[in-house]
Amino acid sequence: MKFSTKAIHTGQKPDKETGAIIPPIYMTSTYIQEAPAQHKGYDYTRAGNPNFTNIEATLAALEDGKFATVFSSGLGALSGILSMLKSGDTIVGTADMYGGSYRLINRVFINFGIIFKSVNTQNLEEVETALKEKPGLIFLETPTNPLLKISDINAITDLAKKYDVLSVVDNTFATPYFQNPLNLGADMVLHSTTKYIGGHSDIVGGVVITNDAGMKEKLDFGRMAIGLNPSPFDVWLGSRGIKTLAVRMERHGRNALALARFLEKHPKVKKVYYPGLESHSNHEVAKKQMRGFSGIVSVEFDLNLEDTKKLISRFQYFSLAESLGGIESLVDHPASMTHASIPAEERKKIGLTDGLVRFSVGIEDYEDLQKDIEQAIA
Numbered sequence: 508m509k510f511s512t513k514a515i516h517t518g519q520k521p522d523k524e525t526g527a528i529i530p531p532i533y534m535t536s537t538y539i540q541e542a543p544a545q546h547k548g549y550d551y552t553r554a555g556n557p558n559f560t561n562i563e564a565t566l567a568a569l570e571d572g573k574f575a576t577v578f579s580s581g582l583g584a585l586s587g588i589l590s591m592l593k594s595g596d597t598i599v600g601t602a603d604m605y606g607g608s609y610r611l612i613n614r615v616f617i618n619f620g621i622i623f624k625s626v627n628t629q630n631l632e633e634v635e636t637a638l639k640e641k642p643g644l645i646f647l648e649t650p651t652n653p654l655l656k657i658s659d660i661n662a663i664t665d666l667a668k669k670y671d672v673l674s675v676v677d678n679t680f681a682t683p684y685f686q687n688p689l690n691l692g693a694d695m696v697l698h699s700t701t702k703y704i705g706g707h708s709d710i711v712g713g714v715v716i717t718n719d720a721g722m723k724e725k726l727d728f729g730r731m732a733i734g735l736n737p738s739p740f741d742v743w744l745g746s747r748g749i750k751t752l753a754v755r756m757e758r759h760g761r762n763a764l765a766l767a768r769f770l771e772k773h774p775k776v777k778k779v780y781y782p783g784l785e786s787h788s789n790h791e792v793a794k795k796q797m798r799g800f801s802g803i804v805s806v807e808f809d810l811n812l813e814d815t816k817k818l819i820s821r822f823q824y825f826s827l828a829e830s831l832g833g834i835e836s837l838v839d840h841p842a843s844m845t846h847a848s849i850p851a852e853e854r855k856k857i858g859l860t861d862g863l864v865r866f867s868v869g870i871e872d873y874e875d876l877q878k879d880i881e882q883a884i885a
């Protein structure tokens with residue numbers, strides 16, 4: 508079965524009782540038991556729900572994985588993964604990641620004895636040196652938020668296997684439409700389903716996908732024991748969103764590439780970050796492991812900070828807001844919004860300047876988006 512057929516049919520069986528083509532929303536907290544501990548596979552929604560089972564089948568299929576566990580959010584999913592670690596374990600990863608993931612590790616899990624070691628994951632020697640120390644896991648985000656840096660998943664997961672270290676890839680930016688980290692050797696793949704998978708800026712959710720039954724058991728346990736479950740309604744909306752993932756991603760990718768090319772030539776632009784551009788420092792690795800480059804473009808304008816902030820408040824279609832991956836275009840100022848939780852010193856080290864602007868390019872008509880940027884600069 509190919510991608511869109513899986514997205515539309517896997518885990519989405521019509522309702523047997525009524526013939527409803529779309530599975531209903533099971534808005535229930537509990538389930539009747541025939542006798543103590545005798546039930547039909549569900550006992551309490553914190554532990555499981557038919558809508559979770561449905562979307563988990565779809566998402567596992569799209570990532571070419573065997574198992575999936577859905578969570579309350581992308582950070583809920585990361586918490587589920589981190590709950591497998593124990594005090595004294597180290598996480599190796601780049602500091603160029605979503606600010607909330609950085610904060611979760613460095614402000615919450617640090618208090619439970621988890622150590623974060625920042626490495627440049629574009630440098631394989633640096634990665635190998637860190638892996639030799641036997642960390643608990645290596646965490647990659649590729650492309651990264653917001654600098655769109657690319658890590659070589661295959662090369663790094665090979666090294667992780669050599670040193671018997673678990674590897675996790677946050678695949679939120681690429682989506683399973685453009686990149687499948689499990690096929691490149693990763694042990695677990697994480698998504699914030701809030702973004703492209705939901706696709707309509709109306710849910711918050713997360714998922715982890717794996718081929719390992721033991722990890723799936725631990726993820727389910729973590730969700731149930733910590734209370735990291737999503738709402739059945741959000742999950743049902745997520746299932747609706749997934750059905751159009753392929754067509755949306757095609758358009759996001761096309762619009763983003765066109766915008767990146769336009770901005771790259773604009774006299775008021777200093778630098779454009781987009782892995783689909785030949786000028787991107789990891790373009791060759793991106794081409795090797797991705798089938799397309801998704802919809803996020805980050806830009807440094809040739810303007811001072813004050814004018815950059817003025818500019819991004821003046822778009823008509825790029826709404827100034829956190830988040831990304833919805834059908835509508837958004838613009839973000841990472842240093843003061845999504846990545847404010849990364850200390851300024853750390854931001855400087857990874858090249859995240861105060862002038863950086865991140866565009867989540869939507870699926871509107873491209874001509875309107877380009878005109879919007881032209882009018883705001885003018």
Ligand SMILES: Cc1ncc(COP(=O)(O)O)c(C=O)c1O
Nearest residue numbers: 580581582605652679699701712
């Ligand atoms: C790459 C990435 N991973 C994880 C998350 C966290 O997801 P959520 O906001 O659903 O908790 C985000 C949020 O922006 C993200 O961009």
